[in-house]
Amino acid sequence: MTAKPAALGASDKLTFLLSLVPFLMDHDRVSVTAVADHFGVSPERVRDAVNLIAMSGVPGETRQYLHGDLFDIQWDEFEANDNIVLTHLVAIDDSPRFSAREAAALIAGLQYLSALPENGDRDAIATLMAKLTRSSTGAPSQLAVSRTDADVTISVIQAAVRAGTQVEFDYLNSRGTAEHRCVDPLRIESVDNAWYLRGWCHLREAMRTFRLDRMSDLRSTDVPADSHDDGAPLPDTLFEGSADDLTVTIELPEAALGLLADYGPVPVAPGAAGQHSRAQLRVSHFHGLKRLVAGLAGVVTVVDPGPARQTVADWAAAGAARYDNDPAGGARIDDDRADGTSA
Structure with a gap:
């Protein structure tokens, strides 16, 4: 009834x-x-x-x-x-309505949000985009925000976490070394636009952090994941230093120290007014300096040790040589990113 x-x-x-x-x-x-x-x-x-x-x-x-x-x-x-x-x-x-340009900007933002892996309710976002399209004063420009494979990777890892099983994948670290990893997945986190898997690596027999976009051939296994409640607690911070870290001295304007907050720089020689100062960084390997120097070109200079300077210089020279060998000037420098992962 x-x-x-x-x-x-x-x-x-x-x-x-x-x-x-x-x-x-x-x-x-x-x-x-x-x-x-x-x-x-x-x-x-x-x-x-x-x-x-x-x-x-x-x-x-x-x-x-x-x-x-x-x-x-x-x-x-x-x-x-x-x-x-x-x-x-x-x-x-x-009533007041969005212009076609305003609606297009909002729709582009919603498309970006829809592409992020953590936003599962894409139907609600699509409904809102449709309402913006209908309610604007003109037809918004057609926009498209490309998606990545991160959402697929996250769904595989999330399923493994729920099932309590291990995941396997091939991993390419920032040194360019590829290794097969078997990991007990514990957590997925994001920093800016990058996504990371945190878990127990059976190859290293320790907690490790992996960038999702460096994984390939990811698959969930039937092997039960070990319990890590007592023996290996998960650190509160995403990146942890270790006794094997290398100390590098850099030179830069004192006002630019804030740009390196993620690296935890320690000032060692403040410069005079209008001059550069020096600071020390701890990195897992010298290859990690490539992204830092490329992102702050003309601002940061690697002072010592010598192998660190040589690593950055060789990488820059190799990139410049690719342009010299390309008559069209269209070569692209590979971004060997130092992502801070502890793989």
Whole structure:
């Protein structure tokens, strides 16, 4: 037996009417039954509300209601087929609306959010983008934000975490060395636009951090993951230093030290006014300096040790040589990124 919809109070009736018009605007043609099911009211209540809406509007300059001052519907469709089709809106079309350019910017942002792996409710985002498209003053420019394979990788790892099994993958570290890894996945985290897997690496027999975009041939296994509740706690911070880290001295303007906050620089020789100062960094290997120097070209200079300077110099020279060998000047320098992973 179908339960009878609860009676609506005065405030509920007003809320229903205020919600009904936007709902009808989002649906070109909708049946009374569908509206009743959506709002949890009786079909009779919907019909009464539609009749009331058709007698509502905004008076004109003469303070009288003329035909163009009232909402209107397709009465034949309503009375014969019990369908609601709005044909004339009042005042709502005069409300502030996004321009085509503003709507395009918002849609681009929503597309970017939809592409992020942590945003699972993509249907809600798609609905909002459709509303922005319909409600703008003009047709927004067609935009597309490309997606990566990170969401697929995350879904595989999340499934392994739920099942309590290990994952296997080939991993390419920033030194360019590829190794096969078997990991007990514990956590997935993001820093800026990069995603990382944290877990127990059976090859290293220690907790390690891996960048997802350096993985290949990722697969979940049937091997149960070990419990790490006691013996190997997961550090609170994403990147942890170790006794094997290397100390590098760099030179840069003192005002630029804030740009290296992720590296934890330690000032050792403050410069005079207008001059460069020196600081020390701890890195897992000298290859990690490539990304730092490339991102702050002309700002950071590697001072010592000599092997660190030589590593950066060789990498820069190899990149410049590729341009010298390309008559079209279209060669692309490979980004051997130092991502801070402890692989």
